[in-house]
Amino acid sequence: MDKMQAVLFQNGYIEITSELANTIIEDVETELKGKGKARIFDCLFTDLISISD
Incomplete structure (x- = not known):
């Protein structure tokens, strides 16, 4: 999971938080x-x- 997340971040993807x-x-x-x-x-x-109802 960490490797996949690292690849995504390297390619410009960001995490979408619940707040966002x-x-x-x-x-x-x-x-x-x-x-x-x-x-x-x-x-x-x-x-x-x-996700919030």
Whole structure:
């Protein structure tokens, strides 16, 4: 796991923390979240599953 993480970091990837994933993007909406309610997590994955509900 550490080796894989090191390779990802070397290639410019960063870890998405829970705080960052829960950041609301004001001018974005998804299929299930209205404008001003979509979080970064919802935009990257699916808003059928939540990490904070």
